[in-house]
Amino acid sequence: QKEVEQNSGPLSVPEGAIASLNCTYSDRGSQSFFWYRQYSGKSPELIMFIYSNGDKEDGRFTAQLNKASQYVSLLIRDSQPSDSATYLCASPVGNTPLVFGKGTRLSVIA
Amino acid sequence: DTGVSQDPRHKITKRGQNVTFRCDPISEHNRLYWYRQTLGQGPEFLTYFQNEAQLEKSRLLSDRFSAERPKGSFSTLEIQRTEQGDSAMYLCASSLAGPGDRGYTFGSGTRLTVV
Numbered sequence: 001q002k003e004v005e006q007n008s009g010p011l012s013v014p015e016g017a018i019a020s021l022n023c024t025y026s027d028r029g030s031q032s033f034f035w036y037r038q039y040s041g042k043s044p045e046l047i048m049f050i051y052s053n054g055d056k057e058d059g060r061f062t063a064q065l066n067k068a069s070q071y072v073s074l075l076i077r078d079s080q081p082s083d084s085a086t087y088l089c090a091s092p093v094g095n096t097p098l099v100f101g102k103g104t105r106l107s108v109i110a
Numbered sequence: 111d112t113g114v115s116q117d118p119r120h121k122i123t124k125r126g127q128n129v130t131f132r133c134d135p136i137s138e139h140n141r142l143y144w145y146r147q148t149l150g151q152g153p154e155f156l157t158y159f160q161n162e163a164q165l166e167k168s169r170l171l172s173d174r175f176s177a178e179r180p181k182g183s184f185s186t187l188e189i190q191r192t193e194q195g196d197s198a199m200y201l202c203a204s205s206l207a208g209p210g211d212r213g214y215t216f217g218s219g220t221r222l223t224v225v
Contacts, residue, residue, distance in 0.1 A: 004152075006152075008150070034213050036213075042218075043201055043216040043217060043218055043219050044153065044201075044216050045216070046213035046214065046215075049213055088152050088153070090152075095165075095166045096155050096166065096168070097141075097143060097155070097158055097166070098143075098155070098214065099155060100145075100152035100153045100154075100155075101152050102150070102151055102152045103151075103152050
């Protein structure tokens with residue numbers, strides 16, 4: 001089992017809808033989780049991080065963490081075409097500072 | 111703060127040649143990371159430094175790969191005897207201590223094509 005797993009998509013949502021992106025992880029010792037956005041041909045940029053169980057909101061983005069289920073998600077409210085990108089989930093695993101999932105490609109249809 | 115700089119942006123090389131990439135981190139960042147990314151995959155960890163000390167190397171990093179950060183500032187990644195499978199985007203990132211609440215800042219990457 002890969003250490004950080006994501007559905008590669010593509011996930012298509014209409015403009016204005018909520019996009020839900022999911023990530024599971026195998027290391028129960030993982031304490032921190034990061035979501036990065038990567039536009040085609042560009043490098044990843046940090047959107048959010050979460051350390052504690054529950055929800056963390058930042059503007060249109062909400063990160064949700066459930067350590068018991070080893071599950072972290074990212075919700076994007078009022079999705080815009082400019083949100084179309086690949087979303088990467090990442091977490092430190094053992095001595096590796098950040099292990100990334102494969103990413104989920106999101107397409108927001110106008 | 112000019113961000114993380116990587117040079118060159120693109121490199122085309124013949125199989126068997128050696129290549130070297132450079133990364134200049136954000137000046138106050140003491141950690142520097144190298145990742146490799148291929149199409150459709152997430153970034154794959156290669157190695158990282160805290161100041162000039164190389165703290166961790168991926169098992170995937172063959173002995174053809176070597177990285178240095180001689181004065182704790184810029185870093186170089188060298189690939190010897192390149193193979194076609196080395197074709198990828200090589201990403202450098204930097205941070206202050208651990209990821210903390212700022213995470214990594216990535217550079218624009220060096221795209222390597224081995225022909």
